[in-house]
Amino acid sequence: MPPPFVVDAFAMPNSPLPALDLCLKEALDQCRQWIPAWIDRVHGLLRERELAQTQVHERQALLEAHQSVHRQRDAVARHWLSALADRLEQAPAASAQARKPALSLDELELMGDDQVHERVEIARAQQTAMLSADDAFNEFTARLSTAQGFKVVNAELNPLRVQVFVETLLSSLKGLDVTPAARARWLRVGATPLGESLDVLYRHLSAWLNAQGVQPAGYAVVMAPESRAVVEEELMGQDLLEGPMSDQEALLTLDHLHRLLVGDTEGGEGARRANDAMTRALAGEVVTLMMQRIATDKRLLKPVRGHLQEMKPALLELATSNPRFFADRNNPARRLLDAVTARSLAFTSEQDEGYSGFLQELRHVVYELRRPGKTDLADRFPTLLDQLRQSEDRAVPRGEREARGRAVQTLVKVEQRKLLAEKIANEFRARPDYPRTPGPVRRFLTGVWAQVVAKARIDEADNPPLTSGDPTSKRYVDILSDLLWSSQLALASQNRPRLVRIIPPVLRTLREGLDAIDYPRDKVEAFFQTLMGLHEAAYKTQRSSEAAPAPTEVDASVFNPDDAELWMRQHEAKATNFYDDSLPETTQPGFAATQPMQREWVDIKAGMVLRDATSLAVGSWFDLYQEGQALRVQLTWASPHGTLFLFGTASGKSMSMTRRGVDRLIEQDKLRVVADHSVVDEALDAVAQQALKNSGKR
Template identity: 55%
Template sequence: MDDSRTQAFNASLRDALSQARDWIPRWVSKLHSALNEREVSAKSLSERQAFVQARTTLESNRDRVASRFLAALGEVLETASPDAAAGSRRFPSVSFDELELMGDDQVQETVELARVQQVVSMAVEEELAMLTALMNGAQGLTAVNPEANPLRVDVIVGALVKSLKGLQVDAAARARWLQVGAIPLGDALREMYVLLARQLERSGVKPAGYAVTQVPVGRPSMAAQKEEESVSVQEVMGDDNLLTLDHLHQLLVGNLNLNDRSQNPGNPSGSTQDNAMGSTLASEVVTLMLRRIAADERLLAPVRHMLLEMKPALLQLARSQPRFFADKENPARRLLDAITARSLAFTSERDSGFKAFLPQVHAVVRALQEPGADLAARFPKQLDLLERSQAASVAPERVQARGLAVQTLVRVEQRNLLAERVATDIRSRSDFRKAPGVVQRFLYGPWSQVVAQARLVEAAAPGTQLGQSAAQRYTDLLPDLLWSSQLALASLNRPRLVKIIPGVLRTLREGLDSIDYPREKAEAFFQALMGMHEAAYKTQRNTAPAAEENPSVPPDMDDEPWMQRREARDSCLMDDAFPMGAPPQTTTQPAFVETQRMSRDWADVKAEISSAQRTSDLPVGTWVDILQDGQAARWQITWASPHGTLFLFTGSDGRSLSMTKRGLERLLEQDRLRVVAHHGVVDAALDDVARQAWLNSAKVTGFAGL
């Protein structure tokens, strides 16, 4: 991004905060007036009292509301930057798993947030679209990415909700502030968006373009899908009973009492009605879940078609087990997960293993379609058969190779962690700092690996005598090596130098051979060391040379896990991601995006990977496409080392591939890795169901409890 666009972007954020100092107090005043109007027009005493409470509470907190809203908004904008905003991620409104853990109050707060966002978004739709295009242009984006605009509605509404939650006020009053204040908030944002857009245009910023996406034949557009969903839900539940977040939450927590029994405490049919409602809700969730899965193009079309054929069996199961899809240990849910997870391994019907996989799925579907009252018992049986078939499809030698790879990687990480502690001890020595840089790098690099390897070997074979301890001999070498490499000291005692050199060199070679250190690198170090020894020996004994004023200071220690050649082979290390013993090389291979069309913007994918690496790296189970030799291959992360420094990938045919964290980052930098799925297809489909329920909740007129 050039400086002029960066300046325009930053100026917009500063101006937005400056304008907020003016419109936020005005918004609070308009909110107060609107509450007063609602109080006057209230049709019942209880409604009037509720608005009186909301108005009086606002009167005593109006300055705090304004200041906290401004502070929360300022915190968001001050941490925004062109790079961070361009790679910002879309977070779902609420995930399926989170919903089950929420309390009723949290669900209601989520619904309130959805309604406010909807009202405000409708008020600023055109103005926000123009501002987003300009903000994206100021960030150097060529195509519009709404999530890259730090001034979007959900960010500002989120800041408002966060600021209000920090106030010690009644939740009902806070809810009425949000409800009544949504319209004036939309008016305020519309004015701000217009002014900011004009400012960017005056700065010469060109708006990013809106990409035109071709809808694949046979797959309905998102708008058509939503319309279809609304019709389906209304047919099942009635016009006034959309699948709301509250309904879904009650289903997940097992509380199917969705009717108000307090009005009919003696109604014996209440339980029957609740069961019917629970079954209806479960059926709707299954329908929406399968529809999302059928639209997921990461799965090949034949698999998606077969999954849809499972719908009658899943709907029948939902009547007796209405929460089966929420229980990840339920055989039916596990069966869906197993089929979809395996399907992610294939990118084409021509891929090896797909022809064998498809009949396995077909057999499962046929077994579930058979009539009979034992449907629930068939799911665990079919799951077991499927898992056995998939296990048998992997060659035994590849299963053994994977086991060897895991054992090797565990040992590599263990040795590297121990080597880090050894290197720290070496660097803390008083005589270390005066040694030449080449010796320092050797000691905290290869030699720390030598000592660590020896300690691990001795730990695995207890009973070694102290005098026979290789680790102790490698450590005892340090004083002589450090002394002999310092010209100022070694030249003063040539007899000692001559005496220790053979033993030092012999021990060094022995240690490096124990870790299979590359011979060419070892010889390069020995040449440098012997050059120092020769210089010290030839220096006149009676002439004490001056000490080095500026001894070489080595760079920081490299945290890249080091491997021996045999370990790299046994662990199936991806050698072009991390060449053994070589510094990072600039690849000449084409970028991923040039060889295969990506379904998502690369900036979004890269941001997701970067974010994951800042936390705990990519989770086990993640599917990725990796570009090798100009071809994209599908891999799944099936194992990660305890400290997240090493990863093992498995292909559809059971092949293994390992790489270091640095290698993974390098593939990202080279645009040679694409995330296909962070989590399961069923998980993603259920998250979409929760989001649809969230959106449906926003459509319901009024706030619950008002």
């Protein structure tokens, strides 16, 4: 029996509870009460500081700040509450989105100086406010996560987190033309009172949720095989944002990192020399922190992490001559680091196929970077990158590469057929004789028969018939008049000779079409039994008065999920190693040559949980649970319309799935994301967040 707060961290999120909307409304009601009081308190604190200030310039700035508070008190409260209401209205949609870092290196590089300073203002106010509200926030978030439908605490998706209050306050002040100087003093003076007000709010809302019977969610902790608690950070590596910082680490602020990225070199010769020294120091710090993050990333095997750290001296040396190489995705050194870390994600054990060859290649990379020689260090990276790419190509047998190419071509055709079948199904629905046809016949037409007609049309477009006469696809459509008429008791019973005459050719054409797409007879046997039952009933009906018109039904075929079912012919399924989610696991194609990962399924990070197939990105690595084993696979291709996916292993084995198949694996917790971003990108984003945290402490 697990201890309290140790839960199934990988279960899919539930639907939000009704208490969520009520809680957010209660929060807004409470905000209407304390926000005006907070503004009055800020006004008083600014006035006190102005009176105590001896420096004329600062005293004048404080005077302007508290006067602006006094003038715009009601407007600030009104705008702030409106901004909060807008953010809370977006809360359900935001909860369904994938988590993203608070700040990425790419975002920072695109920012202007004003945006950087604004992020620093927010960080400072947020950190100060959290000192007072942290405990109450954690307690409240645990209950709110349950109301949101999460089984584990998800603080980043709490729509009432401190960051939201600070950001909406700042946007309100900017909208009212409060000067940057006054705005900065508002935030600096008001951060502590804001934290105290939020502490009261969070405690009130936590008690309110408790009164509604909402229990706290658990934290992202799972039970390992020996009943050892494994927290998220242990699985992903140490967080750069935790633990004491050295003086060197504290050097990296957001402003410094931004200047490094944009290459700010303003000033005279002396200033440029000082700037160059600072740039080299900052670049070295970025490389150090980046490699520190990679060194603790436990998605990479320990020997790989060790060899990556041996590359650090070469990267530091490169940073002295090219301080911004890490931010340039086209730089050979950055590309080499990306390639090594990306390929290493394929391996979960030192016994995996291909691992020994990869490790040998990695050792060669390290040796070439560390050896003394006349060749300039920067010139070695392109050569090593080419060698690594060639090694990666050799690791996949030629036959597997060719099979993967054929699989992609086949899947493209399958999706084209499916999309055409959907259009054909709509053509069938638009027929005037379609609505009164019995449901089983309608579902057959908009499902499998639409696939039959689609295949025939595609075949005719690719290979136009050489003989005269009606094309096959036209024959398959022409029988619909007889098929729909014969299935309606009220009509067919009035013309028995016609009924007897059309039944044989209709049945013959139906079976011909189904055979053309290799559709199993047993899957449509129930339909044929129903159809023959309708024909028999029509034949036995003696008088038209006995045959009442069939009532018009809601067209279930429009909502029938089987209509969208993608059908593969037998040779197509074999060519793409198709995973049919409707069959037992033991009958599914697998990665026979792949070794199972050397850890239990429950040991995997909670953040790896997926929502549905729409969140899959090509190039991402996943763990697939199959036949009691967790296998490491990569999404190598997705069809243009997102209906088909092709997964592969490092050794080149492939498996295709439909979107429905992927969704079912996710629902059953049998597919989890390992990495949907570059390892290097994630490490650099952590560096940017470290710089933001450092800035907030100053």
